[in-house]
Every structure is written in C-alpha cells, then in structure tokens.
Amino acid sequence: MSLVTLLPFIVLIGAMFLMTRSAKKKQQQAVEMRNAMQPGSGIRTIGGMYATVKEVNEDTVLVDAGPGVELLFAKNAIGAVLSDDEYNRIVHGIEHDLKSDSDVVPDDASSLTETDESADAAAASDDKPVDLGKKDETEEQTADAEADEEPKKTDGDSDAKK
Template identity: 60%
Template sequence: MSLISLLPFIVIIGAMFLMTRNAKKKQAEAAQMRDHMTPGTGVRTIGGMYATVKEVGDDTVTLEVAPGVHAIYAKNAIGAVLDDAEYNRIVHGIGDDLSDTPVVPDDASSLTEAPAEGEAPKLDLGKKDEPKKDEPKDGKTDGEADAK
C-alpha cells in the first residue's frame, strides 16, 4: 500500500480528533461556567428562561423564576451565567437606552391613516365585505328570494 491510498483515512481520523477535542473543550468551559454560579447570580436556562440562582447543590440548582417562585433545575440545564448588568438589562430593562426609540411595525404601509395624538394606529386587516344587515347573506334581494 502506498501513502497516497492511506491519505483519505489519515485526513478523516485527523478531522475526528479535532472535532472531539473542540467538543471536550466546550464541555469543560460549560462545566467551569456552571461551577462559578453563586446565589444571586442571574442565569439563562437552555430553554431560554431567565432566573436568579437561590441555591447551588452538587448536581442541581434552585432558581427563582418569579418573585417567591422557586424551581429546581439540573446544573447542566443552565445555558449561560450572566453578569449583573446584562441580567438587569434583559429582565428588568434597567440600563436600556432604547426606551425613547419609537416602535415601527414591520410593514408600515399597512397603516390606513395617521393616528391622532396619543391614539394607537389603525391597521387595515383586509376584512372582506360583509353583507348589510337588511341584505341576505346569499346576495339575493327579497323579491328574488320570494320568486323561487
């Protein structure tokens, strides 16, 4: 066998080695991050819920998900440990300088008319024409309905 025929196998084995090394490195970083959780720290779970750490056990962590509401999670369910400034910005809106920015709908062309001062914009939802109260739903007049 020549070295050229073994080259694809060597490349595949090398790629597998690099991928497993990167995965192990990420797992070690995640474990180190979880070990630095202390009571009072803000966290985000892998499900996207923000909470405050109340107690840290060996394999579990007690989170306060709302004032007075505690839930027990596995430590590996913690996706990120947040610093105080980021947690307060996300959960409480503290430090958000975007509060003065006006909210614009995705499709501003759907606004039918400019709202009055302090009034919410009226949206054209594309309602179909409904029959008038006196007109039957089938679109026939009273004379046409009597003829049949």
C-alpha cells in the same frame, strides 16, 4: 500501500480528532461555568428562562424566577451564567450607561460630513428644483411635431378650394 491511498484516512482521522477535542473543550467550559455559579447570579436555562440563583447544590440549582416562585433545576439545565449588566438589561430593561462620557452621535450623518460652505451651497440649490427624470415618449413626440410643422398663414390666405 502507497502514501496517496493512506492520505484520505489520515485526513479523516485528523478531522475526527479535532472535532472531538473541540467538543470536549466546550463541554469542560460549560462545567466550569456551572461550577462558578453562586447565589445571586443571573442565569438563563437551556429552555430560555431567566432567573436568579438562590441556592447551589451538588447536582441541582434552586432559582428564583419571580416573586414567590422558586424552581429546582438540574445543574446541566443551566445554559449560561450572565453578568449583572447583561441580566439587568435583558430581564429588567436597564441599560448600563457605558457611553456617559462620550460624545452624542446625531441621527443625521450629513452634519458629520458637510461644511458651512457646502451647506450654504446646498440651501441655495434647493431654491430651484432640478428635473432629472426622463421625459415620456408622448412629450418628446409632441415637441418634435411642433418643430416640424410649417408656420401657419396669418394674412387670410388659405389653401382651401374656391
């Protein structure tokens, strides 16, 4: 057998190895995340429910889903352990103010790019509206027809038959 015939099999085996390796790595990270849960941690279940961990057992987790609502979940049903800031932002709508010391960005970006001179020039040019639109065909034909007409006689002579 030649190397050319073996190459597709080698590539296929390598791809399978890489896929199983990355899947095992993700699974190991999920197990570590679930083992790091502590009472008071905010979690999201694989079904999308947000709750606070009340008690962690060997294979189960008791969570507080609201006032007087305690639910028992299997540990592998926990999809993510959230940071306190993320849990408060999602569940309570509390935004953690990370930008309190930074400048406020205006809604209108033109204030970031215009200088005083260009703003004055823009204000002066606003006085006269500029028509950048295309004229209709009827307007162009009317203007052409008026230019082609002969001047009308004004001294009483007419081309009428007598």
